[in-house]
Amino acid sequence: MESMLYLECYSGISGDMVVAALLDLGADQEVLMKALRSLSVQGFAVKISRVKKSGLEACDFAVTLTEGQNHDHDMEYLYGTAKEEVQQQVHGHRHLAEIMAIIDKAAMSDRAKEIAGRTFTILAEAEAQAHGLPVEEVHFHEVGAIDSIVDIIAAAVCLDNLNLPQVIVSELYDGQGFVRCQHGVIPVPVPAVANIAANNNLTLHINNLQGEYVTPTGAALAAAMKTSNKLPTEFSIVKIGMGAGKRKTALPGLLRAMIITAEADEQRICKLECNIDDCSGETLGYTMDKLFEAGAKDVHFQPVYMKKNRPGYLLTVICSPNALERMKEVIFRETTTIGVRHTEMAMTMMSCQRVAITTIYGPATVKICDYQGRERKFYPEYDSVTKICKECQRPYDEVYRIIQKAGEESFKLHSAGEITND
Known part of the structure; x- marks a missing residue:
């Protein structure tokens, strides 16, 4: 949730x-x-x-x-x-x-x-x-x-x-x-x-x-x-x-x-797009940071070929309708584009909750996602993984799997406990 x-x-x-x-x-x-x-x-x-x-x-x-x-x-x-x-x-x-x-x-x-x-x-x-x-x-x-x-x-x-x-x-x-x-x-x-x-x-x-x-x-x-x-x-x-x-x-x-x-529900979001062909990589990276700070849900760039066969980037931003104006303000201020396309659309989200767990390497956080009680997925939080990696000098993939497995086991025990109590 x-x-x-x-x-x-x-x-x-x-x-x-x-x-x-x-x-x-x-x-x-x-x-x-x-x-x-x-x-x-x-x-x-x-x-x-x-x-x-x-x-x-x-x-x-x-x-x-x-x-x-x-x-x-x-x-x-x-x-x-x-x-x-x-x-x-x-x-x-x-x-x-x-x-x-x-x-x-x-x-x-x-x-x-x-x-x-x-x-x-x-x-x-x-x-x-x-x-x-x-x-x-x-x-x-x-x-x-x-x-x-x-x-x-x-x-x-x-x-x-x-x-x-x-x-x-x-x-x-x-x-x-x-x-x-x-x-x-x-x-x-x-x-x-x-x-x-x-x-x-x-x-x-x-x-x-x-x-x-x-x-x-x-x-x-x-x-x-x-x-x-x-x-x-x-x-x-x-x-x-x-x-x-x-x-x-x-x-x-x-x-x-x-x-x-x-619970997971359909919500309204806005998607903004613009084509950029005369910005440096550093500028685009900084723009992404500012968009996330302003409340963007997601930001990504795709390499594209534009008019006159010029290589460029397609900037795509996902945000809530309320944040639309803030996103446009950041894009116009930080990039060279002179136009932004935007549309409002529906999006269905899985229910998500962050759960603190204990692993053999110490505490960690797992995001548990499911759709209407089905299709359950366990995603270790990136910061938890990297923290353990640095402290214990273990590879990222290994720590990720250990946290993910601990999250699954913790969820099963918690669910079993709820059934027993009933």
Whole structure:
């Protein structure tokens, strides 16, 4: 079975809610704190605790500023009669390039950096659109503040740590009315949220409640993480995480996150193709890496002969429909092609689950795949094979077969145990 993350945003979504929900699902706090301690910014402290909202227990991720005030959680500032000068107490204005430099230097995986960078790029594009400025000239205010940087990087680290590449995001429920920001009083949904939803195929649902329930940070994280907005017809819930928000509103401010599994099912994918005849091998190899970082499911090149008998390559990319625009952006930026063909199609996947096993050489991981309970296959994870090869100085094929056999035997014992228990 394939494990997926489902974010249920019926009470809104914000950066701290996302981080808290992922921590509640089991993201490693030590990995998170190591990344946050490595940031080249100061003036903040982090507290992870348990709270109750509407009688439900949830995880709370709080960023406390050592200087200034977090206006994002200040109801008097957002909706009250706070004086105009309070509006000027801002904790940091940064351009996108400065934030990308902070991310690049952080102690986090490449995938986590990619998620965080994509989130801030989505925010920058939305703010640029709202203010009529080029992306590189956008001055982040609330979003460029320390607490928002910490929220986004923390969410990226936690998602990467959970190792759930498929993320389903529900409708984003937002309120109505007006809210105060650095530029004055603006309508809800705020312009950045509206632009993010429009640019990234997010579905907004406006309820009849006053107030902002979807923050720009929350919307950007939803857009950066999402691979689908459609739940499988049937699925099993493996684990539930609850993330608490800080604002006191009519709705409880809870983001529910679930790890779910689904049987093999038909899903929609996109295939992109383009012919390239004037790129170096190094360029194409780098392009493949960037496509995978952007969320591609598969990438490959085929040698072809093009018009005028010129040798070239056919680039093929498989991705989810939600990632289509990201794939085109990478292809146009990194290669010399001037056109990309793309089509949407159906794909049937075998159910897959990763299982930790023990072998004569130590622990390893096997991917078990089957189709409707039949045609079962066992595939040792490449990293497990190479790790044992290096540690034990054994040939790759030998280690592969040993792990594969151990996986088959472990599955048989597990299945037999289930039958006996019944």
